[in-house]
Amino acid sequence: MELSDLEKVRFEKINALRAMGVEPYPTRANPTHSAADAVRAFEAAEASANGESLPVVAVTLAGRLRSMRAMGKITFAHIEDGSGRVQLFMRVNDIGEDGMKLFADYFDLGDFIEAAGEMFRTRTGEITLKVTAFSMLAKALSPLPAAKDEVVDGQVVRHATLTDPEVRYRQRYADLAVNPEVRQIFRTRAAVVRAIREFLDDRDFLEVETPILQPIYGGAAAKPFVTHHNQLKQDLYLRISFELYLKRLLVGGYERVYEIGRDFRNEGVSFKHNPEFTQLEFYCAYADYQKVMKLTEEMIGHVCDKVLGTRQVEFNGHTIDFSGPWKRLDLRQALIDTVGIDIDQHLTGESLEAAIRAKGIQVKPGSPRGKLIDGLLGDYIEPTLIQPTFLYDYPRDISPLAKNRPNDPGTVERFEGFVGGMELCNAFTELNDPLEQEARFKEMGRAYEADDEERHPMDEDYLQAMSYGMPPNGGFGMGIDRLVMLLTDRRTIREVLLFPHLRGREEE
């Protein structure tokens, strides 16, 4: 490990501590209180004292040194643990000349330490630990990349800190250590997942785990990552969705199933795409897409209540209102309103392409009808859908797993939910006719050239499962990362992933 000048100074302190018989990385710590508990205990003591003399509140705290103000014969510092910060007060009267010197010479910002003493209030009123004993728990060799911060009305204000996004993502541990609001994002994220589980568990959904390594991938249109099992001499794919496995379980007799887990898609990285991302999918027997819309509204509302305590969500300068039913927009009508094209009047790719060009919009020549519609949707409708909106009734040729609308062969019962100008979820009345499903797979196969990476293999076993009888059902998929973006007001998916994907860096 190459040491910087600052690190060399600390390295020498480690050696010096060992030389004087002090272990800089001791095996055990023995805190009695968290920072927050110590403050609460002192406040309780004050409340009970009632003008009488205060009972002694003796505590031992463990945490990271976050500030130091040495003033000769006294020193102030702050110690921070997972619950918050407490000020430390050290005085030569209490810990002696040796103690003052040990702290001043060998303890640095970022070190984990233990401090014991009694709680009191300083002249300025801050609840503080008057230290009578302290020790090193873990010496920080590298200085944390933060300069200084202050506490104003209980809020930590940093005057200079780590902001370079590259360092923040590559060294997320340092980002988390110095930026408390980043720590909060991932607490919120955990609360979101917890609330979803709670909602679905309460409605008799069974949480399951299905294979991540799959011999045949499917359930979405995406390029997979490929890997190989050596002993079996078999290529395997990292799943791009859970859909086909979860629906097999409906055949097996579980009527409501869900899975929260990682999907992998070998595609571009953007503010809303990461090669691996967290997905929720659920399938509900005897439901159709209308029921799934209602379930979606309830579930997102429940998550807002649990995580934020309100259904008004601030995102990207907008106040998004999850308190009522989501707006419902017919995809065909929405396209008539926004681009002035009625897709029902253009039932072939050629015809639709001509209509789009007539509007002065550039498109890739020879695109299939479904892709053209999806393109219009993405360019002209999606960015305008700030408030929660269900766009429904999609073209059949881009929805091979969805059931047709009755008496409308070109359209399927599918919706996508949009919030904040971003696609959040995708759902449909699931196709459960095995012969129809086989025909759809074959249609899809024809739509791609033989060497197209997005061409999907036929999943015969899935058809076999469906042949045993699959109950009618409604299915749902949602990007958890995007929901967390909404609820934490972050514009990029990297901010809600602990370790987002970054390009590899050459070793030095």
Next chain:
RNA sequence: GGGCGCGUAGCUCAAUGGUAGAGCAGUGGCCUUUUAAGCCAUUGGUUAAGGGUUCGAGCCCCUUCGCGCUCACCA
């Protein structure tokens, strides 16, 4: 993958083509109620890497690497 922008001390940032700087952090002092503590002094740079133009390059040109934004791609 394309376009645009960025990369300077540990962190946050300066520097007309003309001696690479500041604040904080660090180091050495002073200081018994501070909280961005204060005061005095002081260390620290392969200006992302490599090449070129020039009397002279952090700055101009080329290549590479990384990051950001954006476009394309993404049922």
